[in-house]
Amino acid sequence: PPDVASVRKVTQNTEPIAIRERTVDGFTREFLRELNFGQGVDLSRASVNDQYLALARTVRHYLMVRWLETLRRQYELQAKSVAYLSAEFLLGRQLDNALLASGLQDVVEEGLGNLGIDLATLRDAEVEPGLGNGGLGRLAACFVDSLATMNVPCIGYGIRYEYGIFRQTFVDGWQVEKPDNWLALGSPWEFPHPEAAVTVSFGGHTETYDDEGTERTRWVPGWSVLGVPYNYMVPGFENGRVNTLRLWSAQATRAFDLEIFNAGDYAEAVRAQTFAENISKVLYPEDSTPQGKELRLQQQYFFVACSLANFLEEVLPEDFDLRRLPERIIFQLNDTHPVIAIPELMRILVDERKWNWDDAWAVIQKVFAYTCHTLLPEALEVWSADLLGRLLPRHLEIIYRINEEFLDGVRERYPDDELRVRRMSIIAEHPERSVRMAFLATVAGTKVNGVAALHSQLLADKVLHDFSEYFPEKFTNVTNGITPRRFVRLANPGLSGLITGAIGDGWVTDLERLKELEPLADDAEFRRLFREIKTNNKHRLVDVLRERDGIELDPDTMLDVMVKRLHEYKRQTLKLLHVVSLYERITSGVLDIDKVTPRTFAFGAKAAPGYRMAKQIIGLINAVGRTINEDPAVKGRLSIAFPANYNVTLAETLIPAADLSEQISLAGKEASGTGNMKFALNGALTIGTDDGANVEIRQLVGDDHFFLFGLTEPEVADVVDAGYHPTSYYESNKTLRHALDLIASGKFSGGDRHVFEPVVANLLQEDRFLVLADFQAYLDAQDRVDAAYADTDAWTRSAVLNVARSGFFSSDRSMRDYIDRIWHTPPIDPNA
Ligand code: HBZ
Known part of the structure; x- marks a missing residue:
């Protein structure tokens, strides 16, 4: 074990530690040994958890030699x-990452397969x-x-x-x-x-x-x-x-x-x-x-x-x-x-x-x-x-x-x-x-x-x-940056394979090499493959959400995703107002449903348990979701998917499936964001404010491949200094008024007007994060999104360029x- 006392012992120990055989047979022997002697069970009686634990211990044995070696050398140097x-x-x-790092993925998959065990099942056993x-x-x-x-x-x-x-x-x-x-x-x-x-x-x-x-x-x-x-x-x-x-x-x-x-x-x-x-x-x-x-x-x-x-x-x-x-x-x-x-x-x-x-x-x-x-x-x-x-x-x-x-x-x-x-x-x-x-x-x-x-x-x-x-x-x-190992290589095997096929596998540790993909944005066959992968990722997500949450997601819709902690400054309510407004305009006949791009609005967000407004907003998103998802008037066009308990594991299947990444915090409030980077690297386009790392993403991917909207930070400061009055936006913007009125009417709360009154009142009276001030600009940007999405080829080209130009956001670069x-x-x- 790698505490210093034992490292010192290892330094003096001249006996070589047996390097475990990295073959299918070698792995299988080790795995069965762990099952028998570690878990104390026979393969025939082993539960999935037994198998998972035995596999994890087997994999860590392979890494152990290197761990001790690392510590020994560090001590020497x-x-x-x-x-x-x-x-x-x-x-x-941890399992998948350990398999990737140790280069054991193929050996393990084959070895387990020979025993009739599905690696994916064991992966899912990990909490x-x-x-x-x-x-x-x-x-x-x-x-x-x-x-x-x-x-x-x-x-x-x-x-x-x-x-x-x-x-x-x-x-x-x-x-x-x-x-x-x-x-x-x-x-x-x-x-x-x-x-x-x-x-x-x-x-x-x-x-x-x-x-x-x-x-x-x-x-x-x-x-x-x-x-x-x-x-x-x-x-x-x-x-x-x-x-x-x-x-x-x-x-x-x-x-x-x-x-x-x-x-x-x-x-x-x-x-x-x-x-x-x-x-x-x-x-x-x-x-x-x-x-x-x-x-x-x-x-x-x-x-x-x-x-x-x-x-x-x-x-x-x-x-x-x-x-x-x-x-x-x-x-x-x-x-x-x-x-x-x-x-x-x-x-x-x-x-x-x-x-x-x-x-x-x-x-x-x-x-x-x-x-x-x-x-x-x-x-x-x-x-x-x-x-x-x-x-x-x-x-x-x-x-x-x-x-x-x-x-x-x-x-x-x-x-x-x-x-x-x-x-x-x-x-x-x-x-x-x-x-x-x-x-x-x-x-x-x-x-x-x-x-x-x-x-x-x-x-x-x-x-x-x-x-x-x-x-x-x-x-x-x-x-900030994100690790391309977990968030591209592991989370998006399809895209990883496509990239590696095109430019070799050096990008996994040198993400700026994604630049070499740029010319391929103009290659129709590459774009077709890229789209196919996105579709496959959506189908994978469909399976996961059905199994995990009982949610039925339509893979043929645009997947528009906002996942992050629930916070007023991040403005989940702005996205929700967009959905409510579309719904209101369709059902009141202002908007021709045939002109509406079919979209799934996905949310994932935990609220701090004591943050009352955040919890209200979660309640409201779910309430709007229930109403919209059940209404035949918008069936096949608008739906909300809000799986509970968004976490790293869900992010790994959700992000690679996304078409549109929502990064819509009030300018000057989001320090950086890192989800924004994960989406861009997985080929989603961003709709976002000039905030945090969005600024740098937009500079790198280019204005034509990013949907910018909203007040800038200095503009926010001016608006606030001048005395912000949300009601003036409510009064002067009919679309906004109708959306807010629909919520206030009790439409989403079984006719009860009180349930979401605090959310509406807060937006009208205080609106600390200028949701109403940015509403129209956001809607306009969403119209630009729809127009762009209608041209599948151009959209895919932008998505490829997002991937190719986001290498800067590797956490390897942050570390440098x-x-x-x-x-x-x-x-x-x-x-x-
Ligand atoms: O740190 C986030 C920022 O909001 C985000 O913009 C940035 O990208 C990210 C990484 O730099 N901040 C947090 O996640 N903060 C916390 O989780 C937190 C936890 C406990 C606290 C305070 C903040 O007491």
């Missing part, structure tokens, strides 16, 4: 690594680890995939939630959350290492003491828990490298138990256990409005303290001089969730290693970098000083001191500008004293990056403007940018 600190890793299913909310968590998973593939040493550090993102169900069209018990049937991809557990402390108080003439502080914690590491393999694509993802699970400390046991209270001891284990029990399902809950801060400090201790004490050699830490590591902070690592490392250096403050601070400023993923002010994490001080008293003191010294510098640079000092303070005073985590990360980090060009610009110009003036050299951009601009961690030469 002492190369600089990336520690990607992220509260979320939204991995998706995906949903250890993330959405884009941010999935980005972390794409990044570690790319780093492994690019031969860059990386450890992903995060939390092994016992329950991931909730399973969404619909009851009468309303979202009901069910726990995601992803571990119930066993998790064959993880390697627990209880012997390497780390103790993490909380609470208590601080005290000063005299240390041979120097006054020092020590933290006397009140309680502690254990962090048990679970290691996961992160295999590179066909390159023999396997990096590590280390997720922490909380357990009660033995000491804690014992103390209470000795006091004779068994029940109390068990309660303590439960209390400790709560820390990694469940992923918080809020993706934008942090609630400031104590347990959440416990989670953050828990995983960060475990990770720092693990890196400093286990990964680095025992005698390592921490002054050289910047040569060995960069801690990338995935949003503010791990930012408490900054005072934690200060505490370790100053209190435990007894460094002076300035030396410690100098190192800190070289080993942390911060990625921001939002522009919404309410999404910026702020911790109440009271809460933070109770849970982590020493860390709060350290934050105060960092702030004092920082503000001294600000005062020096801007004398007599107390307003600015107050604006820039890491500590806010109103409405209560609190710590602004984004500011702390910016002050302490070597770099701050946004996740798309527009986002980074707005960060520097608006959200963190004072800071970009003060530290201009810290601000940079790295546009991080390496060049922030990390400076060269790949390991595989021949060294």
Whole structure:
């Protein structure tokens, strides 16, 4: 197993590890052995789950040799690594990716086939680890995939939630959350290492003491828990490298138990256990409005303290001089969730290693970098000083001191500008004293990056403007990317085969080579094959939705897809108003049904359980869907498909089938988007605003192959500054009025006018995200979509060009940018 202690043993071990035979017979033997000795069952009596677990373990054996080898070489080379600190890793299913990375797909398929087992059935037995909310968590998973593939040493550090993102169900069209018990049937991809557990402390108080003439502080914690590491393999694509993802699970400390046991209270001891284990029990399902809950801060400090201790004490050699830490590591902070690592490392250096403050601070400023993923002010994490001080008293003191010294510098640079000092303070005073985590990360980090060009610009110009003036050299951009292995090669085997047939298979690790497809956009036979693949992907989706959700989807319609978290700024309501408007105009005779392009409007979206408006909108989409799907007047023309529980697995069949990708957030609100990239790379055309990475997608694919609409960010700012009045749009636009009135009439709620009143009222009275202001422009753009879709050949040509010109959005490129601009961690030469 790959913890450092055993790696050291492996280094000394001269016995070669038997390389497993990569033949069908060799695989079959290994698989049956796992079934018999691992699962303890005969093939004849093995359940699908038995077979899946045996297969997973067999595959991981093949990767294991490479994992150990990677760790051994890394230890020898002492190369600089990336520690990607992220509260979320939204991995998706592991089996297929492991098969692809290890090059075992064909051998396994044939071997299983000989035994009468269908690989696809076993694939479907895997429950995906949903250890993330959405884009941010999935980005972390794409990044570690790319780093492994690019031969860059990386450890992903995060939390092994016992329950991931909730399973969404619909009851009468309303979202009901069910726990995601992803571990119930066993998790064959993880390697627990209880012997390497780390103790993490909380609470208590601080005290000063005299240390041979120097006054020092020590933290006397009140309680502690254990962090048990679970290691996961992160295999590179066909390159023999396997990096590590280390997720922490909380357990009660033995000491804690014992103390209470000795006091004779068994029940109390068990309660303590439960209390400790709560820390990694469940992923918080809020993706934008942090609630400031104590347990959440416990989670953050828990995983960060475990990770720092693990890196400093286990990964680095025992005698390592921490002054050289910047040569060995960069801690990338995935949003503010791990930012408490900054005072934690200060505490370790100053209190435990007894460094002076300035030396410690100098190192800190070289080993942390911060990625921001939002522009919404309410999404910026702020911790109440009271809460933070109770849970982590020493860390709060350290934050105060960092702030004092920082503000001294600000005062020096801007004398007599107390307003600015107050604006820039890491500590806010109103409405209560609190710590602004984004500011702390910016002050302490070597770099701050946004996740798309527009986002980074707005960060520097608006959200963190004072800071970009003060530290201009810290601000940079790295546009997000997605892994082509999972989202093209695995998700879209048809398209992958077509591409490889045309330009060879180099594109899988060098996605810019898709450019070579450009001339083929003008090749009629290529376009025919491309279309055929899209159709096949739709048929595959039809099967999946029928089986999974009982949804009947018409594969002969345009598939228009909006999948992402439900959020007002993303504007699912704008898309819904388009559908309602079409329906209203058809049924009232304004629009000739024969002129309407047959479309399936697909939605996939989870709402944060406490986000009432988002849940209302889900209810409304389902209600409109029910009415429209049952109405013979629009049969074969309009339908809504809203499968519950959109997740990575569903994305993998939905995205390759899509014709149209909806990326319609209000300009200036979506930091980047990554779904937008997945669609373009799978040959969907985008209808989108000038927001996030849409801007870059449009620039690359070209205006003629992208349906742009809506206010630009500066226009939004002007409209808002001038005082936005949604009712004026309602009053002056008949189409809009009729659509909204139809909802308000109770048409979709069995005549009950109250049910969706809050949604309509919110749009009419507040409409924070300017849905009504962009409505007409959106409808016009949808008319352009229809016109373009009518010319099948031209549409296919645009789709091919979208694929050919989207190579930039590989997460391999994002990683190269991080390496060049922030990390400076060269790949390991595989021949060294
Ligand atoms: O991060 C998303 C952005 O909205 C999206 O534009 C971007 O493409 C993506 C990757 O950079 N942000 C999130 O997904 N955010 C969260 O999931 C989140 C989770 C917990 C929080 C706050 C935000 O406390």
